Amino acid sequence: MSKKKSPRNKTIDTPVSEGKKYISRCIKVENPVEDIHAVLDRTILGDSFSVIPNLPKESVDLIIADPPYNLTKTFGGTKFSKRKESDYEEYTRQWLSAVEPLLNPNGSIYVCCDWETSLIIGRVLGDYFTVRNRITWQREKGRGAKANWKNGLEDIWFATKSEHYTFNLDDVKIRKKVIAPYRVNGKPKDWAETDSGNYRDTCPSNFWSDITIPFWSMPENTAHPTQKSEKLIAKIILASSNPGDIVFDPFLGSGTTSVVAKKLDRHFLGIEIEEQYCLWAEQRLEMADTDKEIQGYTGGVFWERNSLSEQNAAVTSEAAIKPVNKKAQKAKQQTQQIYLI
Numbered sequence: 370m371s372k373k374k375s376p377r378n379k380t381i382d383t384p385v386s387e388g389k390k391y392i393s394r395c396i397k398v399e400n401p402v403e404d405i406h407a408v409l410d411r412t413i414l415g416d417s418f419s420v421i422p423n424l425p426k427e428s429v430d431l432i433i434a435d436p437p438y439n440l441t442k443t444f445g446g447t448k449f450s451k452r453k454e455s456d457y458e459e460y461t462r463q464w465l466s467a468v469e470p471l472l473n474p475n476g477s478i479y480v481c482c483d484w485e486t487s488l489i490i491g492r493v494l495g496d497y498f499t500v501r502n503r504i505t506w507q508r509e510k511g512r513g514a515k516a517n518w519k520n521g522l523e524d525i526w527f528a529t530k531s532e533h534y535t536f537n538l539d540d541v542k543i544r545k546k547v548i549a550p551y552r553v554n555g556k557p558k559d560w561a562e563t564d565s566g567n568y569r570d571t572c573p574s575n576f577w578s579d580i581t582i583p584f585w586s587m588p589e590n591t592a593h594p595t596q597k598s599e600k601l602i603a604k605i606i607l608a609s610s611n612p613g614d615i616v617f618d619p620f621l622g623s624g625t626t627s628v629v630a631k632k633l634d635r636h637f638l639g640i641e642i643e644e645q646y647c648l649w650a651e652q653r654l655e656m657a658d659t660d661k662e663i664q665g666y667t668g669g670v671f672w673e674r675n676s677l678s679e680q681n682a683a684v685t686s687e688a689a690i691k692p693v694n695k696k697a698q699k700a701k702q703q704t705q706q707i708y709l710i
């Protein structure tokens with residue numbers, strides 16, 4: 370039985386013994402797959418190192434990889450042990466060289482890591498892809514250290530296979546409060562006056578300070594030890610893929626990449642070695658059939674932390690903010706149709 374929790378604790382922690390129906394939805398891939406559509410929108414239970422060579426080349430548009438960092442950590446029944454830098458580099462080369470052929474020529478890859486692992490990923494990624502950026506995510510929560518600075522950030526490396534790649538800037542704007550409202554001829558310059566305050570939709574930088582890690586009161590939270598936020602993955606998927614594209618995650622964990630891809634009308638495919646995590650991924654995918662909300666992404670824009678009341682006000686107000694340009698307006702209208710429930 371699941372442990373007794375407070376009613377506000379939404380953490381998904383269904384044990385394997387109670388989640389057989391979810392596990393039965395997962396697939397195993399032991400032979401070459403000719404057409405990616407045969408395994409699309411599925412969770413593959415297995416070891417990425419043996420599954421990936423069976424997947425068709427140039428079949429996915431976006432890869433989001435959140436591998437075990439070079440730390441000692443237990444994932445379900447498997448312990449990943451911190452290793453020598455050269456060994457972690459070899460491990461990274463193994464999986465990067467395996468996923469590289471899967472990516473379409475116009476595709477992108479994002480790789481998550483902590484600061485220490487980042488030194489290795491940043492060095493190795495460029496041997497397989499063109500590195501475009503290093504995003505730093507201010508994670509906020511982190512374990513205190515007695516003789517060091519608390520670790521409050523993670524890096525996310527962004528790379529592409531060629532010079533031609535998708536980047537939907539207007540789809541990942543951040544709505545920020547205007548501190549110094551500038552006017553021209555008495556009218557707001559690139560910002561909007563609303564009942565709940567003055568806002569501007571700004572271009573996102575490579576420093577992400579608007580995302581928390583999932584916590585117990587959030588419906589997306591599971592008992593996975595290193596789960597990423599849906600909001601973080603939504604930024605990547607919206608920027609670097611289009612509806613109908615295929616998003617692949619070789620280290621799926623609790624299923625965040627697949628769940629967000631589904632909510633944003635992309636196809637998905639993920640591989641996870643632990644049965645328990647596959648179960649939670651499938652449970653979340655089922656929840657996404659009826660709930661497409663992504664916390665912190667409302668009305669087609671990303672919002673700063675602790676802005677729930679403003680988000681609610683924007684959802685209920687028709688003219689919440691004037692879009693900055695026509696393309697942004699169109700994108701916003703499309704997403705609003707889907708997310709303004």
Ligand SMILES: C[S@@+](CC[C@H](N)C(=O)[O-])C[C@H]1O[C@@H](n2cnc3c(N)ncnc32)[C@H](O)[C@@H]1O
Nearest residue numbers: 416417435444596597620621622623625641642
């Ligand atoms: C950092 S976690 C990913 C967390 C995920 N982003 C989420 O939001 O839940 C890494 C995951 O990779 C899985 N993993 C490790 N080695 C693997 C392998 N060879 N094949 C498939 N999955 C693996 C681990 O079990 C773990 O769940």
